[in-house]
Amino acid sequence: MSGETLHVHFLGTAGALPTPHRNPSCLMIRRGSDTLIFDCGEGAQQQMMRARTGFTVNAVFISHWHADHFLGIFGLVQTLSFNGRTAPLTVYGPEWVHECVQTIRHIGKFNLSFPIESVELADGSWVRFDGYTVTAFSAHHGLPALGYMLEEDKRPGRFDRERAIELGVPAGPLFGRLQRGEPVMVEKGGEQRVIRPMDVLGTSRPGRKVVYTGDTRPIPQRLATIAHEADLLIHDATYDDTQEARAAEFYHTTAGQAGETAALACVQALALVHISSRYTDAQAHIACAERKFSGRVVAPNDLDMIDVPFRG
Ligand SMILES: [Zn+2]
Numbered sequence: 301m302s303g304e305t306l307h308v309h310f311l312g313t314a315g316a317l318p319t320p321h322r323n324p325s326c327l328m329i330r331r332g333s334d335t336l337i338f339d340c341g342e343g344a345q346q347q348m349m350r351a352r353t354g355f356t357v358n359a360v361f362i363s364h365w366h367a368d369h370f371l372g373i374f375g376l377v378q379t380l381s382f383n384g385r386t387a388p389l390t391v392y393g394p395e396w397v398h399e400c401v402q403t404i405r406h407i408g409k410f411n412l413s414f415p416i417e418s419v420e421l422a423d424g425s426w427v428r429f430d431g432y433t434v435t436a437f438s439a440h441h442g443l444p445a446l447g448y449m450l451e452e453d454k455r456p457g458r459f460d461r462e463r464a465i466e467l468g469v470p471a472g473p474l475f476g477r478l479q480r481g482e483p484v485m486v487e488k489g490g491e492q493r494v495i496r497p498m499d500v501l502g503t504s505r506p507g508r509k510v511v512y513t514g515d516t517r518p519i520p521q522r523l524a525t526i527a528h529e530a531d532l533l534i535h536d537a538t539y540d541d542t543q544e545a546r547a548a549e550f551y552h553t554t555a556g557q558a559g560e561t562a563a564l565a566c567v568q569a570l571a572l573v574h575i576s577s578r579y580t581d582a583q584a585h586i587a588c589a590e591r592k593f594s595g596r597v598v599a600p601n602d603l604d605m606i607d608v609p610f611r612g
């Protein structure tokens with residue numbers, strides 16, 4: 301539970317067009333043994349091979365139906381089928397998800413070895429997993445577009461071992477029961493008494509939070525709430541700050557605007573993605589974001605991985 305790893309694999313960080321070094325959008329988030337894909341641009345499955353992540357995908361979330369965000373599903377399901385997958389695969393996304401999945405089922409002359417389901421999400425929809433929730437929120441991209449927040453359940457507060465012993469709880473299995481939230485009965489000075497978890501546990505601690513905007517114009521007010529104190533905000537930063545008018549025209553965000561949002565939301569770290577093919581590197585993007593946000597700023601290369609640790 302609380303000891304699960306949380307890894308974000310950047311499998312595709314390009315803007316609308318791929319480059320020799322960047323594939324179209326694809327993020328893989330691994331939490332413990334779960335693998336979720338957020339957007340699945342063309343070539344995603346080969347990026348999984350290059351990153352050696354394997355193909356054990358539990359669910360696919362699509363931010364919007366621009367081709368650079370979903371063309372990779374077609375190849376991926378072929379490979380999963382070829383590998384003999386039998387477990388159902390659910391594709392989540394904004395409106396048109398049913399049509400897209402229907403197309404996947406019927407394109408070409410083959411039968412998939414597993415069922416593929418579609419679930420339409422809208423602003424505020426959430427999907428529950430074991431120990432965490434993925435919540436969709438509206439982005440601003442000129443068509444139905446969603447961002448996603450992955451948030452873990454709260455963790456129990458710290459266990460005060462000394463206090464427990466002081467209250468007469470012997471070290472051993474009763475500690476575990478208290479940590480799991482169960483009251484226990486102990487004997488002290490010939491008297492039986494109940495020790496409640498609240499007697500020995502501190503206040504509960506937040507779980508980790510990772511937010512992915514998908515393609516969007518700046519939505520700082522919305523993200524100030526949704527991404528508040530997120531461990532990692534992965535934000536559209538298609539352009540550097542010299543291209544603000546172009547960013548607005550095409551419903552994207554500049555790196556500086558992403559930095560402003562990150563500052564407003566008090567996040568720990570900002571990852572800039574969806575980098576336009578006009579740039580050969582993202583140094584200018586990083587500099588623009590760092591002028592607005594004092595936390596950690598990165599512009600991951602394809603196949604980079606960020607390990608999101610627990611705080612405190
Ligand atoms: Zn895009």
Ligand SMILES: [Zn+2]
Pocket residue numbers: 364366441515
């Ligand atoms: Zn788009």
